[in-house]
Amino acid sequence: MTERFANVLALYGREITVRHGDGAVTARAFLQPVTSMADAAPYAVTSLGAVDDRRWRCITRTALADGDIVECGGARYRVESCAAVYAGRELSHWWGVLTREREAAE
Amino acid sequence: MTELNQVTAAVIRTLESAGLAAVAAYDGPAKRYPGAVAAVDVAEAVEKPAAFDRYLGQVWDPVTGAVEERYGRTLEVALSLEVRAPTAAECLAGCERAADALLSGGLPAGLRLGQQSWEAVSWDKTNQMFLRKGRALGRAFFTATAEEDSGLMLHFILKGVVTT
Numbered sequence: 001m002t003e004r005f006a007n008v009l010a011l012y013g014r015e016i017t018v019r020h021g022d023g024a025v026t027a028r029a030f031l032q033p034v035t036s037m038a039d040a041a042p043y044a045v046t047s048l049g050a051v052d053d054r055r056w057r058c059i060t061r062t063a064l065a066d067g068d069i070v071e072c073g074g075a076r077y078r079v080e081s082c083a084a085v086y087a088g089r090e091l092s093h094w095w096g097v098l099t100r101e102r103e104a105a106e
Numbered sequence: 107m108t109e110l111n112q113v114t115a116a117v118i119r120t121l122e123s124a125g126l127a128a129v130a131a132y133d134g135p136a137k138r139y140p141g142a143v144a145a146v147d148v149a150e151a152v153e154k155p156a157a158f159d160r161y162l163g164q165v166w167d168p169v170t171g172a173v174e175e176r177y178g179r180t181l182e183v184a185l186s187l188e189v190r191a192p193t194a195a196e197c198l199a200g201c202e203r204a205a206d207a208l209l210s211g212g213l214p215a216g217l218r219l220g221q222q223s224w225e226a227v228s229w230d231k232t233n234q235m236f237l238r239k240g241r242a243l244g245r246a247f248f249t250a251t252a253e254e255d256s257g258l259m260l261h262f263i264l265k266g267v268v269t270t
Contacts, residue, residue: 044232047145047188048129049136051232080234099234102138105127 002090006061009093018062019069029060031072034097055080058096069101076101110148112264113183113246116214117146124207126200131186136233142191142200149241150184162249175252179262180245185219187240194227197236208242216265219244 013028034055044053056077058070064082071077082096114130121128121144131147162176187204191197201224208219221243230237248262 045132046136046230046232047131047147047186048143048190048233049132049134049145051136053232102136105137105139105143 002087002092005092009059009061013060014072016058016060016062017071018060018064019071020065025062027060027062029058029062029070029072031056031058031070031098033057052100052102054100056098058082058098059093060096061093064094064096070096070098078102109179109181109246109248109262109264110151110183112248113148113181113185113217114146116217116264117185117187117208120207120212121146121204123212124203126189126203126207131188139190140192142189142196142203144200144204145186145188145190147186148183149186150182152182154180154182154245165251177250177252177262179248179250181248183244183246185242185244187242188237189240190230190233190235190237192235194236197227197238201238201240204240214264214266216247216249217244218246 009028009030013030016027016029016031018025018027034057036055042052042054044051058064058077058079063084064070064079066079066081068079068082069076070079077098078101080097080099082094085092085095111130118128118130127139127141127143129143129145131145160177160179162178164173165176166173189197189200189204191200205222205224208222213219219242222240224238224240227236227238247265249265250262
């Protein structure tokens with residue numbers, strides 16, 4: 001089952017680069033916007049400034065960790081939360097929720 | 107710059123001098139900070155009666171030799187301070203730094219903050235950072251000088267702030 005899923009990812013997934021610390025790994029992933037009621041107002045106002053409140057769901061076979069940077073199609077995302085998903089004893093894939101990476105303060 | 111903006115700017119300068127990143131609240135898109143950052147805003151401002159309808163008297167300018175009419179304005183202000191950081195420990199350390207900086211005399215002479223209160227550390231889901239909200243109460247003193255010829259009142263400037 002996990003092999004089939006890997007084949008589907010390889011065939012239909014988008015190319016992503018996962019950056020963890022100084023390392024970078026290229027992989028395939030399904031990257032989709034999370035559709036919810038929040039999409040009606042994708043920006044939140046906080047005292048720190050306006051925040052892009054949208055989320056993306058990332059499904060990949062490459063390990064993810066909170067805070068990793070995922071690059072895809074010229075956009076940069078940050079892993080907000082993630083978890084490994086198992087099929088029986090075997091790792092099926094990694095599931096992550098991403099937000100747009102913010103511009104660094106000067 | 108309005109009086110309230112002068113207060114915000116003075117607090118930001120003081121916090122930055124103490125080594126804490128600080129921004130004016132609700133100013134553009136939120137950015138990414140490696141450590142603690144404080145968002146500063148004037149939450150409340152109430153004008154208090156000062157002198158005779160703000161008139162303080164005449165002062166002699168030793169440089170120009172002219173006598174000028176001096177006016178004053180006093181505001182009671184409540185500052186909103188929101189300190190965020192990636193970790194709770196950094197958030198607490200940032201709050202301590204802010205509290206010390208605002209009480210230890212780093213502010214301009216015209217801004218006196220005598221009372222602070224801080225809430226417990228919480229999680230700011232939108233910014234994905236730890237957050238501690240604080241409030242500081244105090245008084246801000248401004249002075250303005252009327253132009254000798256026209257009598258036109260210039261802008262009120264926070265006392266003790268160097269202007270160029």
